[in-house]
Amino acid sequence: MGDKERTIFHIDVNSAFLSFEAVYRLQHGAKVDLREIPSAVAGSQATRHGIILAKSIPTKKYGVKTGEAVWEARQKCPGLVLVPPNYALYMCCHSALLDLVRDYSDRVQVFSIDECFLDMTGMELPGGPVAVANELRERIKRELGFTVSIGVSTNKLLAKMASELKKPDAVSTLYPHEIEEKMWPLPVEEMYMVGRATAPKLHRLGIYTIGDLARFDLNLLKHTFKSWGILLWNYANGIEDSVISSSGRTVIKGIGNSTTIHFDVDDRGTAHQVLLSLVETVAMRLRHSGFCCSVIAVSIRRAEDLGYYSHQMTLQTPTDCTNAIYECCKRLFDAAWKGEPIRHLGVRVSRLSPADHVQLSMFEKDWEDQRRIDRAVDSIRTRFGPRAIIRSNFLWSRLAPLEGGLSEDASYPVMTNIL
DNA sequence: TCTGGGGTCCTAGGACCC
DNA sequence: TCTGGGGTCCTAGGACCC
Numbered sequence: 001m002g003d004k005e006r007t008i009f010h011i012d013v014n015s016a017f018l019s020f021e022a023v024y025r026l027q028h029g030a031k032v033d034l035r036e037i038p039s040a041v042a043g044s045q046a047t048r049h050g051i052i053l054a055k056s057i058p059t060k061k062y063g064v065k066t067g068e069a070v071w072e073a074r075q076k077c078p079g080l081v082l083v084p085p086n087y088a089l090y091m092c093c094h095s096a097l098l099d100l101v102r103d104y105s106d107r108v109q110v111f112s113i114d115e116c117f118l119d120m121t122g123m124e125l126p127g128g129p130v131a132v133a134n135e136l137r138e139r140i141k142r143e144l145g146f147t148v149s150i151g152v153s154t155n156k157l158l159a160k161m162a163s164e165l166k167k168p169d170a171v172s173t174l175y176p177h178e179i180e181e182k183m184w185p186l187p188v189e190e191m192y193m194v195g196r197a198t199a200p201k202l203h204r205l206g207i208y209t210i211g212d213l214a215r216f217d218l219n220l221l222k223h224t225f226k227s228w229g230i231l232l233w234n235y236a237n238g239i240e241d242s243v244i245s246s247s248g249r250t251v252i253k254g255i256g257n258s259t260t261i262h263f264d265v266d267d268r269g270t271a272h273q274v275l276l277s278l279v280e281t282v283a284m285r286l287r288h289s290g291f292c293c294s295v296i297a298v299s300i301r302r303a304e305d306l307g308y309y310s311h312q313m314t315l316q317t318p319t320d321c322t323n324a325i326y327e328c329c330k331r332l333f334d335a336a337w338k339g340e341p342i343r344h345l346g347v348r349v350s351r352l353s354p355a356d357h358v359q360l361s362m363f364e365k366d367w368e369d370q371r372r373i374d375r376a377v378d379s380i381r382t383r384f385g386p387r388a389i390i391r392s393n394f395l396w397s398r399l400a401p402l403e404g405g406l407s408e409d410a411s412y413p414v415m416t417n418i419l
Numbered sequence: 420t421c422t423g424g425g426g427t428c429c430t431a432g433g434a435c436c437c
Numbered sequence: 438t439c440t441g442g443g444g445t446c447c448t449a450g451g452a453c454c455c
Contacts (some may be wrong), residue, residue, distance in 0.1 A: 051422055060436075069422055098427065112455045195453050227429075228452080258424060306422065312448065429452075436444080
């Protein structure tokens with residue numbers, strides 16, 4: 001990393017989906033600001049997508065949590081105003097934020113739809129980093145209408161932890177010399193990378209705060225958690241030196257779609273059809289990205305206990321062909337399914353290689369024909385909409401012909417692994 | 420009448436090779 | 438003639454993030 005000290009900003013949109021929604025509605029004549037009343041963005045219960053995706057600060061006061069079931073949230077907070085998600089709108093807000101932020105640095109790492117890192121190292125910062133961060137925060141509020149929390153420090157981990165310190169609409173620093181005072185007193189589960197499974201294990205070792213973790217014996221952590229233990233100890237001590245990867249737009253490792261079906265599936269035929277609707281979008285995205293895949297995986301979530309299992313296979317020859325992937329998915333499903341009612345199905349392809357130098361296998365003689373068909377379907381869907389052409393067996397079914405998938409915008413933000 | 424959907428990385432165990 | 442040992446690849450499952 002060199003010995004030069006860096007200046008990193010982490011920008012986090014406060015209650016992102018809900019704020020985007022609130023701003024949009026105000027701009028279109030709404031009288032109430034969703035951010036000021038108990039409200040949330042949530043999926044539809046009728047189609048069994050009923051969970052809270054984002055909530056207002058007043059809602060938070062009722063103890064409602066993101067990811068919680070809607071009926072549960074309603075019990076805690078009667079009168080909760082719910083609005084359906086609108087991902088296209090969120091993408092617009094995301095792009096607008098990035099455009100604005102790039103005025104301040106060209107080294108921007110998109111971390112998710114509502115978070116990014118800015119490398120401000122070596123920039124002229126009139127009044128210091130905090131003054132510039134405040135100006136940026138004000139400008140976002142003024143021009144885009146929503147508020148952000150900005151964390152300022154010398155690496156990404158500390159900048160990210162800093163942005164959590166004060167919300168909404170705030171700038172916080174967490175410099176190395178402030179770690180002991182600002183970060184160590186926090187509960188260990190508030191540290192990035194300490195999740196549901198790790199927290200209780202740390203508690204069992206007598207580790208309750210981030211400070212406890214930072215001062216814990218590293219060898220003992222290594223013994224218990226392997227490489228994970230080293231990562232946790234480093235983070236607790238503010239040690240993290242990954243670079244901001246901006247231009248090197250993150251290399252995609254895999255593409256997947258999954259869906260919760262609005263009724264329980266208990267027969268093979270219906271399951272196959274769901275898989276097909278997932279493969280249609282996965283394969284289209286795969287071709288759009290210019291890759292072929294070598295690994296195909298199908299995952300199944302049971303209806304009764306939400307238990308989950310998966311099955312995967314490696315191909316001899318990489319492919320991006322809808323039918324080829326679908327045939328594999330059917331085989332994988334048939335081999336894996338134990339016959340229980342299914343709530344959720346997923347398809348994922350990985351081990352990607354560039355599509356332009358895929359070796360043609362002499363056994364797949366109709367391969368070029370298939371590619372031609374896929375290309376033709378893709379171009380019709382691109383020109384006339386994704387539903388301009390669908391498989392006839394979906395016409396009389398209860399299922400959507402294409403399931404899941406992100407807007408064809410290739411710049412969709414994907415979480416870029418550990419910092 | 421149960422909790423979405425998109426990702427990433429790591430690890431253990433088995434197969435197989437030399 | 439007892440049983441190494443190192444390496445790679447594959448799969449299933451588990452952890453985490455937003």
